[in-house]
Amino acid sequence: MRFIAAALAAFVGSAALTAMSRAQAGADRAAFEAETLQHFQALLKTDTSSPPGNEIRAVDYLKQVLDKEGIPYQIFAKDPQRPNLVVRMKGNGKKRPILVMGHTDVVTVDPAKWTFPPFGAARDGGYVYGRGTVDDKDNLTAGLMLVLTLKRTNAALDRDVAAISFSHVDYKSARIEDMAGITAKAHRAGALAIWDLSHSAGALPVALNLDGEPSIWRSAVVASTERSLPQR
Numbered sequence: 001m002r003f004i005a006a007a008l009a010a011f012v013g014s015a016a017l018t019a020m021s022r023a024q025a026g027a028d029r030a031a032f033e034a035e036t037l038q039h040f041q042a043l044l045k046t047d048t049s050s051p052p053g054n055e056i057r058a059v060d061y062l063k064q065v066l067d068k069e070g071i072p073y074q075i076f077a078k079d080p081q082r083p084n085l086v087v088r089m090k091g092n093g094k095k096r097p098i099l100v101m102g103h104t105d106v107v108t109v110d111p112a113k114w115t116f117p118p119f120g121a122a123r124d125g126g127y128v129y130g131r132g133t134v135d136d137k138d139n140l141t142a143g144l145m146l147v148l149t150l151k152r153t154n155a156a157l158d159r160d161v162a163a164i165s166f167s168h169v170d171y172k173s174a175r176i177e178d179m180a181g182i183t184a185k186a187h188r189a190g191a192l193a194i195w196d197l198s199h200s201a202g203a204l205p206v207a208l209n210l211d212g213e214p215s216i217w218r219s220a221v222v223a224s225t226e227r228s229l230p231q232r
Helices: 002-012 014-026 029-044 056-069 137-153 179-188
Strands: 074-076 084-089 098-101 122-124 127-129 161-164
Touching: 029 056, 029 127, 029 137, 056 084, 056 137, 084 137, 098 137, 137 161
Parallel strands: 098 161
Antiparallel strands: 074 084, 084 161, 122 127
């Protein structure tokens, strides 16, 4: 988790990285890590198995945290039980905006095959066990901690930073979001979109960096995290 948070900070820019480093140097590092683990476990304990999804459970938790910090956000939803949450931290506009994404849904699970309850977020041997630990509530928590840190340190950003909870392909239902349209809108706004395409594998063809023609996929990042690590 610390690696993910640091990578996000570096990607946002030097100003954010400096602010984060100073915050961690001057504050109680143990408290920062404890808060990160608290949010991580809370999100893991939230059953957002898809189908049916019910991602509103995770979004409601994020809303509570953001409301407490006074961080504004927007909610977008076709299905009120499956909303998407967007936080945008304003910068001075010197650089292109960046979007950090983590999705709230998880794959369905058979609890009988797990040593630890899949939604218990149990800690054992230095590990946290639960559905969503590596896809994708680790990234969701990292994005949350990033915006919390930027807000608390009042970081001087040279670009807008947005965090969104979104999924391209529903693993079980194969419902596909309009990634092309959403990416095109982001590009027209001068933003860089970052997508997790791990659930897209085998569901539809994706052309990355097409030669000789503009490609809406050039700002996509392919991530394959689930099932690459053993779960108990």
